[in-house]
Amino acid sequence: MLDLESILALETLEDVEPTEALGAIALLVDYAMDTVDPEMTTRALGWADRLESRLTADTDLALLDYYRANAWANRHNEARQDCTRAWAWDQEPLQQQLLLLRRALNRVTFEDLPSHVQCQILTNLGNQLSFVGRFIEARELWSRAVTTLPKFWMARFNRGNGLMAYARCLYDDGHRCALALSAHTDMTDAITDLDSHPHYGDPRLRRNFVAVASQIAEHVDLASFAAGYDAEGSSLGDDAGEQAYRKWCLDHCLFLNPLNDTGPHSIAARDVMQLPTFATALDEKPVVLGLFNQLKQEFVSARWLYFEGITTQGMHFSDRDVALYNTLDYPALGLAAEKVKVTFRMSYSLFDKIAFFLNHYLKLGIPVTQVSFRHIWRDKKTGVLRPAFENTENLAFRGLYWLSKDFFDPDLKDTTEPEARACHDLRNHLEHKYLKLHLMMQPELASTSEPFDLFKDDLAHSLTVAELEQRTLRMLKLARSALIYLLLGMNQEERRRRAATAADDRMGSMPIYMADDIYKQRFV
Template sequence: MTQGHKVYLSKLLAIKDITAISIEEALQRTALLVDLSSQLDCPEGTELALQWCDSIQGCPLTPGQRSLLEFYRANAWDDARKRKYNAEDYAWIWEQPELRSQLLSLRRAAQVEGLTELQPVERSQIFTNLGNQLNSAGRLVEAGEYWTRAIHAHPKFAMALANRGYAWYNYARAHYDPGHQTVFLYRAHQSLSAALARGADWGSAPDGARDFFVDLRARIAKLIDVKRLATDLKLDGYGLGRSRKERGYRRWALDHILFLNPLNDLGNSDIAATDALSLPSYRTPLDDGPTLIAFFNQMKQEFASARWLLFEGITDDAPHFSDRDTKLHDTLDDPGYSLSIEKTKLAFRSAYSLLDKVAFFLNDYLKLGIPLAAVSFRSLWFEKRGSATLRPDGHDRSAAHAAAPSRPGGRMTRSLSDGSSTMPSGSGNRCAFSVIAVADESIDGATLARWRTGGIVGLRFTEMRTPSGERYPGSVGFAALHALAPRMREIGLNAQLWANASQLAEHLPGLLRLGVPLVIDHMGCPDPREGPDEPAFAGIVDLLADGALWMKLVICRLSAGGSDYARIRPLHDRLVERAPHRLVWGSDWPYVRIQPTPDAGYLADVAQDWVQDDELIRRILVANPAKLYDFNEEEKA
């Protein structure tokens, strides 16, 4: 570091009140103080930076500014942690308040409403750091999700690509199966090669980082035949089942990393669609019998059953016949009751109960000697109920490593608890996790924020008219969007627009300036007779291609008589050709005011027939919705 850096650090340390300057300048100086304190080994500066973060937190901040503040706070906690422990120790010290504070700050920084205001590289930095610290805490699977989200935000962000490759390399080293090891090593080599490719963004990577990853890639290349694997390795094409529902279930489980299969930690390829995880070999007296195997089988089956109940609970599109005539009282507090909701609750309880069953299993396998009446997931680690003192055998690294379950049922628990509130429909009979609502200018910000927490991701605005030229009952026009936009931006809601192509061409210039993500419904309602080159529709396509909009591929309201879909295909094909990265598919269920009622399954088959390309289908059906609606792909990729 130069003398100038030391002088500037001294000036920063002399600042008395960081809140006396503008928010933007205060954030910039905080970031500089954190970096310089780390580089010049100045504990006083790190402590002051944490104090500044506390002071700035009380100022009126935008969501984006709050995300940056939490990012800088996390970096300060990281510096304090590294100063307190050496690199060997801090991977094993159990109680680390600095790491806990760092993870909390990074999770706050990664809130979607703040990320939408940040640049792609800033989002990638937050996701990468969160992935790094989760990996340091032994949570590799979750770390991989955040590295992938960082790569989706900035595909050439080298540290995310390289750290993910290094983690896969270490996963291969710990894996028991040679075939799986080879796959992990190959994917690690691919990720490292992307990080080391020309044009990759190494940004503020630590000194020597690139050289380390060059050596690591060379080491992997000596372990596997990279060229042969590039042509011979087959991970897809094995099929996901006979029925459409089974295929949908297995694809969903793959996408959410819910198969008990190490390859599912690596990605969502077909080959991972089995619960392949099994026990290692072990010896036991003949008189004991295969009790551990039986217990493992029971836990595995309960996890698989909970997974299926969750899938049914969140994907059933209509009330079950058993919900009819239940005669429930309306308690006026917006409850939600249905078979779907009960299935989801049962899945949560079953998955959560697996944690204590893991404790029973390990108490037996490791001969810990905990009395059966006292066994729980907590007593597995701590000496007494309510105590923070670890069991003596928990301090031993080899015992701790052996006792750590590699993929507990908590993965399903987390996905439910993070998206905790289930939003019922107006009838209270249907469970959904992401909802589009309707609201006019009179709604207050607190109500919108509560809706957002409960699962509402956007508001719908309509300029379409009935055949007689009147507004549809209950619809809200585009004028309300102008009034609601500041509140929607603040909490991360998108705007779904239903209008015909000419209306959209008139309104979009003003709507795009509002800074709210716009989702065009029903393909922009063009006239199929005009074709894809009609000026209004062509202008919308140009905006989509530029990434300014999103479009829902919903075809059923554009056809004559509800089934003449062939004439819509040129419009559909133009959208897929020009803007596949901005399209999401929709069925338009429950088909209000459409006779005859379309067949949702047939509409899905039409989409597959028209697109053909499996990768594009997956992008439109899975990756794009995950990005638009912030599903856990990241997963937000």
């Protein structure tokens, strides 16, 4: 293996064996970070570009993705030192890190990597998502790293740090204190793990960790709050069916409730999030109340349909005596499968409706027929970010913007989230074409010289039931995140507006009442 001195003397890796070249790139990236040397970072990225075609093992390609992402992190660290550059919504180094880390994570051999490398990839991806405002999805990645290696303190501390970023965006004092308590616990546990397992990161971070944890304790009376906080004292319902449903929602973090992001605690088993306090002009109607009602109702209804679809046992009576063909490719038919399909469509449609909400609330002036979640952020003619978003210090709205990059755009296919095309194609076939579900997939023919396959359906977009359920759950989780980011971003925008409004121009308040449950019944 080449040592650092030999690597620094090289101009090219063409004559170096591929696996050894991979190690050389890793060392050079670390050296560039330690010395803050942009020229070494550029050299490492150039070497990585040329090495990719020489690597054949998928695990080596995953490592190359990880090392490349670290090189782009070196470039990104320069920008983060400047507040204005750090708040820029478009940052190529950040985009590259997200794409490369996700590509490493999505490789089929990811779990063949050493456990600590898996945790480093998961933690770094979580860090970058949190930086752009997607702290909810980031938490899932950090938690996955902690599950893989319980003593991996970098993931645990960053999970706590991400919870504090979340807490600062909240507008309910109780929720904010609960997240601060959970964050502080993660941080102090991470410090303990750092002392016993310093090799999982840079132990020089300990001083900073202690300072951040102490700052939380200075601003929040954690002991008093913890004494009166009963996370497990709430009912999950009156019967076994409701209890099973609410427990499932808690376990998958699907309640519109920030407390669910601290864990599957019974106190979080309610969809309590509402619009923040907001102001309207005297001649403007508060129509966003009804619009948000509909967004929330569609989400919780889609969530229930999915639960029914994946837990129903046996055939529903509505499917009895429905004459369908057996296509001899293990078809999955029936109402339960259709409920999962409907859930995917409902969840996917929520994003364009969130864009519709933003278009009205921020007065973007986009014609209604042209509003979409993927394209609301930029001026259609110039392609630049709209003034309502550009460089604004609204972390949650920035999170929504970066979430929109998870949706496939054929014009931006090289910079789109790796699974976005699959979800885009699935939605396209559900809405306009033909999706066929299978209990299991038949193996593909070895080559085109094989006999004609009578039962291969070339017209269909084929998935197994498990694949559809997995993608639908992912879409539900993203929809939940988007709705929460919408509320938190609106709260930040209202703070900005209040600060910009002269005291004499402020108006009185109008009470808003919660709808009684009678309005949730069917009237005949």
